[in-house]
Amino acid sequence: MGVQTWWRTPTARRYLFGYTLLAPAVLYVSLLVGVPFAFSLYLSMSDASVGNPVARFVGLENFKAALENATFYTAVRNTLVFTVGAGILKGLLGTTLAFLLLQPFKGRKVVRALLVIPFTLPIAVSVLGWKWMFDSQFSVINWALSRLQLIGAYGSPDWPVWLGQPGLALFSVMFVNVWRGFPFSAIVLLAGLTSVPPEIIDAAKVDGTTFMQRFRLVIVPMIAPILFIGSAFDTVFTLSDLSIVYLLTNGGPDAATEILPTLAYNTGIRAGALGRGAAISLFLFPLLLPAMILLLRTLRRRQY
Amino acid sequence: MIAAGAGHPRSQRSKEIRRHALIYLGLAPFLVLAVFPVFWMAITAIKQDSDLYLVGAAPFWFRLPPTWKNFDFLFNNTFYKDWIINTMAISFWVSAITILTSVPAGYALARLRLPFAENLGIGIFMTYLVPAIILFIPLARVVSTLDLQDSWWSLVVVYPTFTIPFCTWLLMGFFKTVPFEIEEAAMVDGCGQLGALCRVVLPVSGPGIITAIIFSFTLSMQDFLYSLAFVSISDQKPVPLGVATELIRGDIYFWGSLMAGALLVGVPVAIVYNLFLDKFISGITGAAIK
Incomplete structure (x- = not known):
């Protein structure tokens, strides 16, 4: 078949039709995700600022400046502690909750709907609630702890100021991330667990395996793709979320939660230092990359 | 387990009760953790200011009569009405852009057996994972080039960067479940490819399109960073940003109005999202939820 006639075949027309339908979405995403991403690489190597539209190329100056700044190292350390610590807690709470929800019991639907509230509430909204609960004087948490005699009265040295003491502040912002994320972990795990056909479990039972053996050798390998996708999403979200820290402490006290x-x-x-800011945000990229590669590989292996 | 107790209905029943008690006992701390903050926000929203700062008596209930004053303040002394209108307008336009681009894209990827469809689909979906924190600085430049800084229109331009990838992916999965035969039948009847799409496939795609609209809305509501970075004029803000930035004057927090304004929009969003959560999870993991 010649090139000229190929364009008239139904296949060629289907391709043309298909790529035309795809074009708007692909263009939008390329123009507003792809181009900005490339642009952020350029910005990070320029001295662009909000007030100064004409940027000068400065090479790796911005990266060097970041690496010479003590706060930057605090931020990297906190980002890692925050992401890993919160990830472990979400994993533990989510697994426990998923196994509880896997049991049949009365009111399961209502309980599930209540349990996912933290994840479904817009994040800025719930963080404001936590800000009030962590209030330095009128914290309801402190009121309860004080009544249980676990801490002294307001003003006593063991009265915790959740967002005002360096160690506690980092713990508090992590806790809010865990609070928001644990229902997601539980539901993703639950989706994985219910996708394992009961026949396979039964067959393994007939073969005389213990619960732990079945969990390790049958369930975990089968739900691994779902777990990978779920944790990749959660990691990207946790690494890149600004609202919890911004609204609760804005990095303080004294960069303890930066x-x-x-x-x-x-x-x-x-x-207003766009170039410096772009360089700092690009330092997140190597941290995000493993999660994205994991996700890409899992998605490509999946069968449709 | 049930079969063993079959001979003794009473012991079987008490076993069931014990099992339930254990499960509820295990769930109780999780339920308190999940629900208490919302309860606390709700009760704060309708408490009098002086009730918030009473020390001594248990704060979990009203010590002074409840009041709607915080809502009055919100609607009469702040831009709350504008924020709601902005949020609705943003959601409308974002949904429109998302549907107009991701319905054709999802359809093409799922149905037209295009070369590279699989990789293109994954590629579009991966952009959902490029986080705002990497894009917001270059997008600030885009927004100011378009002369949209400090207007909610900037968010209409930016939010589709995450709603299009997600909804295209979601609709691609949806279109795969629509039987091929109905399209073929339409084409046999003389419809072209476009005719088959518009007259036969779209009419049965209502549920998929509604789901995509819901997610355009709920995902837009989850944003904080873009609105914080691009919109700083009071009457242009969407609700989450407005509540979080305008009800704090220096060191003074208007806790009652803050909670009222946050929940008034947060609760409906949470309810809708809750109803569609399984679709969200199966959308990203590919697993059906039972």
Whole structure:
């Protein structure tokens, strides 16, 4: 078949039709995700600022400046502690909850709907609630702890100021991330567990396996793809979320809760140093990459 | 387990009760953890200001009569009405852009047996994972080039960067479940490819399209960073940003109005999202939820 006639075949017309339908979405995403991403590489190597539209190329100056800044190392350390610590807690709570929800019991649907509230509430909304619960004087948590005689009265040295003491503040922002994320972990795990056909479990039972053996050798390998996707999503979300720290502590006290997203925002937008900000936010990329590669590989192996 | 107790209905029943008690006992701490903050926000929203700062008596209930004053303040002394209108307008336009681009894209990827369809689909979906925190600085430049800074229209331009990838992926999965025969029958009847899409496939795609609209809305509501970075004029803000930034004056927090404004929009969003959560999870993991 010649080239000229190939264009008239139904296959060629189907391709043309198909790529035309795809074009708007692909263009939108390329123009507003792909191009900005490339642009952020350029910005990170320029001295662009909010007030100065004409940027000069400065090479790796911005990266060097970040690496010479002590706060930057605090932010990297906090980002890692925050992501890993919260990830472990979400994994533990989510697994426990998933196995509880796997049991048949009365009111399961209602319980499930209540349990996912933290994940479904817009994040800025719930963080404001936590800000009030962590209030330095009128914290309801402190009221309860004080009544249980676990801490002294307001003003006593063991009265915790959740967002005001360095160690506690990092714990508090992590806790809010865990609070928001544990229902997601539980539901993803539950989706995985219910997707294992009962016949396979039964067959393994007939073969005389213990619960732990079945869990390790049958269930985990079968639900691994779902777990990978779920944890990749959660990692990307946790690494890149600014709102919890921004609204609760804005990085304080004294940089104790500074993470890369808040540092990038405060440098790039607040202080107006777009180039410096872009460079800082790009330091997140190597941290995000493993999660994205894991996701890509899992998606490509999946059968449709 | 049940079969063993079959001879003794009473012991079987008490066993069931014990099992339920254990499960509820295990779930109780999780339920308190999940629900208490929302309860606390709700009760704060309708408490009098001085009730919030009473020390001594248990704060879990009203010590002074409840009040709607915080809602009055919100609607009469702040831009709350504008924020709601902005949020609705943003959601409308974002949904429109998302549907107009991701319905054709999802259809093409799922149905037209295009070369590279699989990789293109994954590629589009992966952009959903490029987080706002990497894109917000270059997008700030895009927004100011379009002369949209400090207008909610900037968010209409930016939010589709995450709703299009997600909804295209979701609709691709949806279109795979629509039987091929109905399209073929339509084409035999003389419809072209476009005719088959518009007259036969779209009419049965209502549930998929509604789901995509819901997610355009709920995902837009989850944003904080873009609105914080691009919109700083009071009457242009969407609700989450407005509540979080305008009800705090220096060191003074208007807790009652803060909670009222946050929940008034947060609760409906949470309910809708809750109803569609299984679709969200199966959308990203590919697993059906039972």
